[in-house]
Each structure stands twice: as C-alpha cells, then as structure tokens.
Amino acid sequence: MIKKMTLTALASSVFLFSPTLFADSELKQSVYEDNGRLIELFEHFHANPEIGFMEFESAKIIANELKQLGFEVHEGIARTGVAAVLKNGEGPTVMFRADMDALPVKEETNLPYKSTNPTKDRFGNPIYAMHACGHDAHMTWLLGMAKQLAEAKEKWSGTVVLIAQPAEELIMGATAMAKDGLFNKVPVPDILIAGHVHPLLPEGSVSISDGRRMAGTDRLTYSFKVSVVMVQHLMSPKIPL
Ligand SMILES: [Zn+2]
Numbered sequence: 001m002i003k004k005m006t007l008t009a010l011a012s013s014v015f016l017f018s019p020t021l022f023a024d025s026e027l028k029q030s031v032y033e034d035n036g037r038l039i040e041l042f043e044h045f046h047a048n049p050e051i052g053f054m055e056f057e058s059a060k061i062i063a064n065e066l067k068q069l070g071f072e073v074h075e076g077i078a079r080t081g082v083a084a085v086l087k088n089g090e091g092p093t094v095m096f097r098a099d100m101d102a103l104p105v106k107e108e109t110n111l112p113y114k115s116t117n118p119t120k121d122r123f124g125n126p127i128y129a130m131h132a133c134g135h136d137a138h139m140t141w142l143l144g145m146a147k148q149l150a151e152a153k154e155k156w157s158g159t160v161v162l163i164a165q166p167a168e169e170l171i172m173g174a175t176a177m178a179k180d181g182l183f184n185k186v187p188v189p190d191i192l193i194a195g196h197v198h199p200l201l202p203e204g205s206v207s208i209s210d211g212r213r214m215a216g217t218d219r220l221t222y223s224f225k226v227s228v229v230m231v232q233h234l235m236s237p238k239i240p241l
Pocket residue numbers: 133134135168196
C-alpha cells in the first residue's frame with residue numbers, strides 16, 4: 001500500500017497536472033469523443049498482429065499518429081521501435097512504454113475483427129499470430145494518451161517520451177532499443193511507466209505500484225548431468241539388457 005501511494009504521488013507530481021485533471025469532466029468528455037478512433041485502431045491492431053521485431057506496420061501507424069499530434073518521432077530503433085518526444089516547458093521527463101508484439105498462436109475466437117492471416121516471423125517463415133497478451137490495447141491507449149496530452153498542454157508541463165517497444169514477448173525489445181541508441185535520441189526519464197492489461201482486475205480500474213510487476217522476466221542458464229544406471233530386474237531374467 002505504501003508503495004502504491006509513493007508512485008501515485010510521484011506520478012502526479014512529475015506530470016505536474018492540475019490536481020483536478022483526472023476528475024475533470026472535460027477530460028472524460030474528450031476521451032469519450034476519441035472512442036471511435038481508438039476502437040478503430042484497436043480492432044485494426046488486433047486483426048493484424050505482428051511477431052516480435054516484425055512490428056513494421058504497427059510501428060508505422062503509431063509513428064504517423066504521433067507525428068500528426070506534433071511529437072518529435074524517431075523510428076526504426078531496434079528494427080521497429082518508435083520513440084516520440086513532446087516538450088512542454090519546465091518540468092520532469094516522464095516516459096511511458098507500450099509494447100507492440102503479438103504471440104505466435106492461432107486465434108480461435110469468433111470476434112468480427114479476429115486475425116486470420118499468417119504473418120511472418122523474423123526469419124521470414126509464415127506463422128500464425130494473435131494479440132493474446134493485450135498489446136493491441138497497449139498501443140491503443142498509448143495513442144489515446146498522446147492525443148489528450150497534445151491537446152491539453154495548458155494543463156501540464158514537462159517532457160513526455162512515448163515508447164512503442166518491439167519484442168516484449170521475446171524479452172529482448174527493451175534492451176535492444178537501449179543498445180540501439182534510444183537515449184541518444186530521447187532524454188533519460190525521471191520516471192518510466194510501463195502499463196499492461198490484467199484479466200483479474202475489474203473493468204475500468206487501474207492498479208499501480210513501483211518496481212517490477214507481473215512477469216518480471218529474467219534468464220537462467222543451467223546444465224545438469226544425468227547418470228543412467230541400468231540394473232537387471234532380478235525377478236525378470238528375460239528382460240534383455
Ligand atoms: Zn504482454
């Protein structure tokens with residue numbers, strides 16, 4: 001609980017929003033009015049999933065939307081990564097990350113916007129994919145947030161950096177972007193927020209805490225020896241060794 005309060009206070013202070021902004025009916029109305037665009041984007045992302053490091057089309061859509069909103073956009077970081085900066089006067093730098101990649105599974109839903117076509121993996125092999133981890137929603141809320149931030153600049157100050165990251169499922173995309181010069185292009189943030197959908201939380205609610213959350217992934221390499229000992233079963237002399 002203390003952790004949750006700490007980050008809540010930090011997040012609200014770094015954004016320097018007016019304390020009433022989140023309860024602002026103007027903001028709610030503005031988000032509501034953007035619903036049509038956001039649903040269209042979500043359904044398009046869902047119907048066109050792309051595997052890690054192959055998110056070329058998703059990245060193109062995100063980059064174009066962010067350019068139209070006035071962000072300074074950097075593309076092709078670690079193949080498909082996008083980083084976008086919006087400077088708005090004095091204040092801290094807040095980075096928000098959304099991941100773009102889908103899982104290599106075949107969709108078997110009856111959704112009208114289900115994915116049907118095989119896509120390609122990063123070696124060019126055909127593969128079925130599905131946004132089964134919610135990254136279609138992540139890309140959508142990144143673009144929704146971008147629009148609200150760009151259109152309500154009088155209500156906050158500081159710098160926002162939005163990241164569309166490749167290959168989260170491969171546990172490689174974030175490191176790949178950092179190694180490919182991300183921080184030569186955008187400022188190092190005072191705080192980084194990486195959101196993820198969660199099926200156990202009630203619809204319309206948000207849960208935050210600092211530190212690692214959900215699948216904080218890592219790699220472990222180990223080796224082991226197996227000794228096989230064959231012992232003739234004394235009671236079954238016919239079993240050949
Ligand atoms: Zn995920």
